[in-house]
Amino acid sequence: MRRRAFSLTELLVSVALLGLVVGGASALSIAGLRRYANTQADVDATQEATLGAQTVVEAVRQAVSVQIQDGGFRLSYELPAFAPSIDPTTGERELADPLRSDGVARSFSVTGDRLIDGTTGRVVARGLTTVDPDPDSTQYGQTVAPFQLTTIGSRRAITVNLIGRVDTPGGARYARFKTTFIVRNVQ
Numbered sequence: 299m300r301r302r303a304f305s306l307t308e309l310l311v312s313v314a315l316l317g318l319v320v321g322g323a324s325a326l327s328i329a330g331l332r333r334y335a336n337t338q339a340d341v342d343a344t345q346e347a348t349l350g351a352q353t354v355v356e357a358v359r360q361a362v363s364v365q366i367q368d369g370g371f372r373l374s375y376e377l378p379a380f381a382p383s384i385d386p387t388t389g390e391r392e393l394a395d396p397l398r399s400d401g402v403a404r405s406f407s408v409t410g411d412r413l414i415d416g417t418t419g420r421v422v423a424r425g426l427t428t429v430d431p432d433p434d435s436t437q438y439g440q441t442v443a444p445f446q447l448t449t450i451g452s453r454r455a456i457t458v459n460l461i462g463r464v465d466t467p468g469g470a471r472y473a474r475f476k477t478t479f480i481v482r483n484v485q
Contacts, residue, residue: 332468339471343425343462347475350413350423351458354406354445355479357415362399362483364456370443371428372407372416373456376400378483397483408444413460427463431472454484 304312354373358364361375376399380391405416413423428444430437446457457478464471 335466336468336471339464339466340473343464343471343473344475345462346423346425347460347462347473350426350460351475351477353415353422354413354456354458355477357404357406358456359479359482361481362397364447364454364481364484366443366445366447366456368407370445371409372405373445374403374405374416375481376403393483406445408460411463413444423460423462425463427461427472431461431463431470432474448478450478450480453480455480 358373358375360377362378363376365374366372367374379394379398379400381394384390385392402417406422407414407416408426408428411424411426412421413426414420415422426444428441430440430442432438442459442461444459446459448455448457455478457476459474459476462473462475
């Protein structure tokens with residue numbers, strides 16, 4: 299009676315094929331994990347820049363006065379004063395007529411990699427950069443001012459330009475969020 303077995307050649311070919319399959323699966327898994335990490339970093343950078351800009355827009359939109367200081371790194375503003383009494387029709391406190399400031403100086407500033415609410419001292423966004431990271435940009439490597447005063451038609455407007463940065467093992471990932479909004483009560 300003769301026993302059947304694999305020859306050494308068949309065994310080596312099988313092991314080599316198994317090695318190729320495992321190596322290919324490992325390479326695909328590693329590439330997928332890297333893409334996932336980069337995508338997550340992009341989401342994090344976008345979220346920081348977006349939420350920071352959104353906080354500025356919501357706070358400053360009603361301002362009666364705005365100033366950009368420190369080369370565009372500080373935005374100072376004052377909000378309108380409210381009337382002393384409640385409007386009988388709406389049941390809400392209306393803005394004072396004539397429109398005037400409430401006298402409280404407020405601000406936002408970008409210091410280092412943080413957007414800070416100067417009124418409360420709260421850090422609104424972290425992981426920001428103020429240097430243009432896009433090699434295709436005409437301002438590559440130059441400082442980008444987070445706040446700029448502009449006009450839309452005859453109205454005063456502010457441009458908020460925040461660039462989020464997240465460091466990954468493969469290098470830094472960036473996301474830019476830029477928005478311009480009209481300041482309603484500034485003439």
